[in-house]
Amino acid sequence: MTDYRDHYDVAVIGAGPAGTAAALRAAELGASVVVLEAERVGGTCVNTGCVPTRVLAKTARLIRETRNADVYGVEVAAPTIDWATTVARVRQRVDRVRSIKREAERFAEAGIHLIHEGRARFADDSTLVLDSGRRITASSILICVGGHSRRLPIPGAELATVPEHVLDLPSLPRRVAVIGAGNTGAQLVTVFSSFGSEVTVLDLAPRVLMPSDPSVSEAVASAFVAQRIDVRTGIDGVDSLARASDGGITLTWREAGAARSSEFDAVIMATGWPADVEDLGLEKAGVEVVRSAIPADAYFRTAVPHIFAVGDANGRDMLVQAAQFEGEAAAENAVLGANRRTPHHLLPAGGFTDPDYAGVGLTEPEARERDITCVVATVQFSAVDRAVIDDRETGFLKLIADPRRELILGAHAVGENAIEVIQSVTTAMAAGVDVSTLANVRFAYPTYSAVIGMAARALLRQAPPA
Numbered sequence: 001m002t003d004y005r006d007h008y009d010v011a012v013i014g015a016g017p018a019g020t021a022a023a024l025r026a027a028e029l030g031a032s033v034v035v036l037e038a039e040r041v042g043g044t045c046v047n048t049g050c051v052p053t054r055v056l057a058k059t060a061r062l063i064r065e066t067r068n069a070d071v072y073g074v075e076v077a078a079p080t081i082d083w084a085t086t087v088a089r090v091r092q093r094v095d096r097v098r099s100i101k102r103e104a105e106r107f108a109e110a111g112i113h114l115i116h117e118g119r120a121r122f123a124d125d126s127t128l129v130l131d132s133g134r135r136i137t138a139s140s141i142l143i144c145v146g147g148h149s150r151r152l153p154i155p156g157a158e159l160a161t162v163p164e165h166v167l168d169l170p171s172l173p174r175r176v177a178v179i180g181a182g183n184t185g186a187q188l189v190t191v192f193s194s195f196g197s198e199v200t201v202l203d204l205a206p207r208v209l210m211p212s213d214p215s216v217s218e219a220v221a222s223a224f225v226a227q228r229i230d231v232r233t234g235i236d237g238v239d240s241l242a243r244a245s246d247g248g249i250t251l252t253w254r255e256a257g258a259a260r261s262s263e264f265d266a267v268i269m270a271t272g273w274p275a276d277v278e279d280l281g282l283e284k285a286g287v288e289v290v291r292s293a294i295p296a297d298a299y300f301r302t303a304v305p306h307i308f309a310v311g312d313a314n315g316r317d318m319l320v321q322a323a324q325f326e327g328e329a330a331a332e333n334a335v336l337g338a339n340r341r342t343p344h345h346l347l348p349a350g351g352f353t354d355p356d357y358a359g360v361g362l363t364e365p366e367a368r369e370r371d372i373t374c375v376v377a378t379v380q381f382s383a384v385d386r387a388v389i390d391d392r393e394t395g396f397l398k399l400i401a402d403p404r405r406e407l408i409l410g411a412h413a414v415g416e417n418a419i420e421v422i423q424s425v426t427t428a429m430a431a432g433v434d435v436s437t438l439a440n441v442r443f444a445y446p447t448y449s450a451v452i453g454m455a456a457r458a459l460l461r462q463a464p465p466a
């Protein structure tokens with residue numbers, strides 16, 4: 001039986017990517033560490049986020065490829081989705097990924113106590129109380145609680161499905177509305193459209209994937225329209241959901257000053273990701289919440305210096321790769337009293353729509369705001385042999401560099417393997433590779449990453465700014 005203590009050097013609330021990385025690093029530095037997890041270890045990413053979404057994206061890819069197989073002389077019957085099997089496959093892959101991550105075993109091997117006794121809440125700035133009643137005190141507390149989806153505060157919101165519960169839909173919906181065209185919503189749009197559902201996507205923002213480079217938003221939205229997805233961006237607001245007489249859901253929204261409504265079998269609300277702070281008792285610890293997240297400084301310290309907010313909880317870069325390096329840095333700052341920061345400008349990210357998209361670094365508007373003379377080159381996938389060979393000509397890579405072409409400031413891609421292409425550019429950026437070195441790298445033939453060399457050479461060909 002585990003011999004739990006009353007006091008630890010470090011208490012970590014949440015065993016997602018942030019909490020796991022933080023706890024392992026703190027233990028490596030010699031701290032006594034406890035991890036308090038209310039649900040399954042692994043957090044959003046593996047249980048309800050990235051991993052299930054990626055399995056759905058693979059399923060979507062399979063059905064699209066099967067539909068086109070006859071072009072290659074492969075004769076197959078028109079494919080359809082067996083929803084129960086699709087859901088079972090997602091769950092099976094999630095379990096398999098969980099089995100290789102082995103968080104609980106790694107904690108045990110590192111001497112970390114993992115306590116599963118419900119949710120943790122602050123009683124004061126050094127004391128946490130679990131649902132079971134157990135009290136834990138710690139010299140440093142790392143809040144790694146992640147977030148949860150947001151239901152709009154409108155009548156009938158309870159009829160909507162939030163992204164974490166998409167797999168609980170009883171059957172594949174014929175008509176789907178996705179509210180919110182961020183990373184989560186856009187990917188679900190592609191999944192359901194590929195599965196054969198009629199999809200409408202609505203967003204208050206003027207374009208899909210609003211934080212991405214505008215060229216990415218434009219390309220993904222054009223592809224959606226070509227796939228007969230009803231794209232409604234820049235709407236004035238969503239008003240209500242109501243049960244329709246046929247058992248469906250009537251969604252009412254305002255657009256261009258007029259009220260509109262339509263019926264759907266499922267309405268998915270992918271409208272944001274507030275931190276999971278509602279019942280955390282933060283006020284008892286003197287920690288504030290601003291715009292649904294816990295403000296933290298560059299070293300992840302909250303206003304209370306021995307309490308840190310890490311990963312999705314601080315609302316900064318809600319990505320696994322950010323959560324992990326923030327967790328490690330925060331652990332070092334907590335245990336060693338260090339001031340370690342993290343390289344947030346080098347965070348590649350993307351999603352599996354049709355076509356895929358990805359980006360790293362500054363968008364073109366951000367780069368131009370800093371220096372209007374920055375140089376930009378875009379190479380279309382239709383000029384890349386491998387993309388033509390594979391019939392994947394839709395897409396591009398955009399590279400942005402400083403006027404002297406010494407630094408790559410950003411890279412944005414749409415198309416097949418966009419994320420892998422962007423990852424290679426990220427490696428070059430992390431290594432401080434200048435554009436002429438990148439232009440001279442040899443790329444294997446025929447590859448998608450060859451587009452990187454082409455874009456680098458295109459950047460060099462541009463006239464220097466006057």
Ligand SMILES: Cc1cc2nc3c(=O)[nH]c(=O)nc-3n(C[C@H](O)[C@H](O)[C@H](O)COP(=O)(O)OP(=O)(O)OC[C@H]3O[C@@H](n4cnc5c(N)ncnc54)[C@H](O)[C@@H]3O)c2cc1C
Nearest residue numbers: 014016017018038043044049050120146311312318319320
């Ligand atoms: C649909 C979807 C797809 C995504 N796809 C990607 C992707 O492809 N790539 C990517 O980089 N990111 C993706 N993300 C984002 C990614 O999942 C998050 O950025 C990441 O999981 C954040 O890690 P975290 O440790 O901060 O929080 P979480 O992973 O959310 O973990 C928080 C943990 O804290 C626990 N907890 C919360 N409150 C308490 C409490 N009071 N007491 C005890 N335990 C508590 C929770 O149970 C949970 O296990 C996706 C997100 C979603 C929703």
Ligand SMILES: NC(=O)c1ccc[n+]([C@@H]2O[C@H](COP(=O)([O-])OP(=O)(O)OC[C@H]3O[C@@H](n4cnc5c(N)ncnc54)[C@H](O)[C@@H]3O)[C@@H](O)[C@H]2O)c1
Nearest residue numbers: 180181182183184185203204205271272273318349350351
């Ligand atoms: N592949 C990935 O890397 C990945 C995947 C999913 C999520 N994430 C991350 O998780 C976080 C949450 O992502 P998300 O997509 O769930 O949320 P988000 O906040 O990024 O996007 C929510 C979208 O909903 C829209 N919206 C909000 N209120 C609305 C309303 N009333 N009516 C219509 N539209 C409305 C917003 O304009 C926005 O476009 C983000 O930081 C994201 O980067 C990453």
